[in-house]
Amino acid sequence: MYKELVNVSGLRMVEAAARLKSYSKAAEELHVTQAAISQQIRKLEGQLGCKLFYRKGRSMHVTQQGAVLHEAICSGFNSIIEGLKKIQSEPLAGELTITTTQSFASLVLVPRMWKFALAYPDITLKVLTSKETEDLRLGKVDVAIRYGRAPYPEYHCEVLFDDPIVPLCSPSVAKQLDTQDPSSLKRCWLIDYAAKEYWPEWFERLSIDPDTSHCQVLQVNNIDVAMSAVLAGHGVCLGSAKQAAHYIEQGMLVQPYAYGLEPGTQYRLMYDLESPRALRIKAFNTWLRDELACT
Template sequence: MFSHGGLDLTDVSLNALRAFEAAARHLSFTRAGLELSVTQAAVSHQVKSLEARLGAPLFRRTARGLVLTDEGHALLPTLTEAFERMSRVLGQFHGGRLKEVLTLSVVGTFAVGWLLPRLSAFRAAHPNVDLRLLTNNNRVDLAGESLDYAIRFGDGVWPGCEAERVAPAPFAPLASPALAEKLRRPADLAEVPLLRSYRVEDWPRWFAAAGVSGVTARGPLFDSSWIMVQAAVLGEGVALAPPSMFAGEIAAGRIVQPFAVQVDAGAYWLARLRSRPVTRAMAAFRGWLADARGAGHDSAA
């Protein structure tokens, strides 16, 4: 191993480096010993042996405790980073195999309404995938956020992306039971607050499908359909959202679909950058997603 005129790793004990790093973080041999499950004397001995190998003091022992020398300050951040990186890699081993990270961003409505109830099944099927789950409001930067996949709502056409249709999601009005009692026909929606998302075309499209004209949505604007529907549950107005993603709320009677008319405003898609190679973890998730839908687990289908 090259030493560039100085020591190389074969000259230094890993235990000594670990003892110094812990003692430097705590500025205490006693607390370092507790962290490493060794005695204070063992930590002190390891640090002294490291100082001897380096030919430089790493601590000054003062009446008020330990103080790092300039040499100690220079060594600490590099060791801390190195041990943290080793810990992360070692923590990725599971059952004799290295766990592979999968970073997935999911539009909030799909995350809560479909994915979260099924996550345990995915983990059981693929224990070697270390899933990192982010949520979005359908505005996603796959490259900037270093995402493997994003589940998005729309038409499936995004620049530089390859998208596979996951589930249809026709929209319909959703209201609290108390508010729904006031709605006998679609035109009655003109008399109640209509909650809005950033998709300004959704309400006009639904009214056109229902044969109603002259009604304008003027209720509060939300950047999350999930939060918008929770507001509807509380009686704040009528939300326009996919009933399939709120089957639990509908089954529990917390919210009602007062009209059968639904409108196709888009679908959920699994998207990735065309330039991003498909990893084993990505292939595993894509296959699991297809199997879950094909087995009839997709309530949105």
């Protein structure tokens, strides 16, 4: 029986008649005849086995059952309207959710978020840190910024930067180095933050003995810990100058030697081309690229 009730035009007639308390006014609003309104409502009452309206004077009023149905129809129509809004293009103002790695968030995004807030006060950024790439088609996350070169054919991907891995340290540590002799780095603490040891490869690229067995080496599990160590003046790490640009600009870190390892650190920005938040994504993408271009 309920399959027969799926008649959107009939439900619209009930909603209009209940709201306007008149079959004739409902007919005028919906551009149909009063007879069509009356016929549809009688058909629905027959299917349901109860009266939905009763006449009082010149007005039509809903019965108790009619009030219940009217409330359900209004709720359903409101849900449909909200759904339509969500799948259509949203305005520039609103929320934008970004997922990225802990290191990119702490080194690149968070130090610059105040600039974005000044440029786009009507866009609220929400940053989530995760190693996983969430499904951007579900609407819960709008933009993913990820490290590496793995393909993501289901999304639109743009390279933000592909930066060589270079030595980074505090100004106090840099003073202890011979600017003409990169091998002087072996007298400092060398900080590695990956399963692969980058320092032997970096030295070998410069035709320097790659053996670091006699060096003081600190192994940490991620770039955030490595950066904390070098900011505290505890040695030198290999990292991306683009990623550490905020600290370099503030004079908290320096790059003592220009030599870098390639392929280096690549970060990409990804999003769903059919996202209803396309305007916000474009604004964020343009702003972030401008920020990175300045470093």
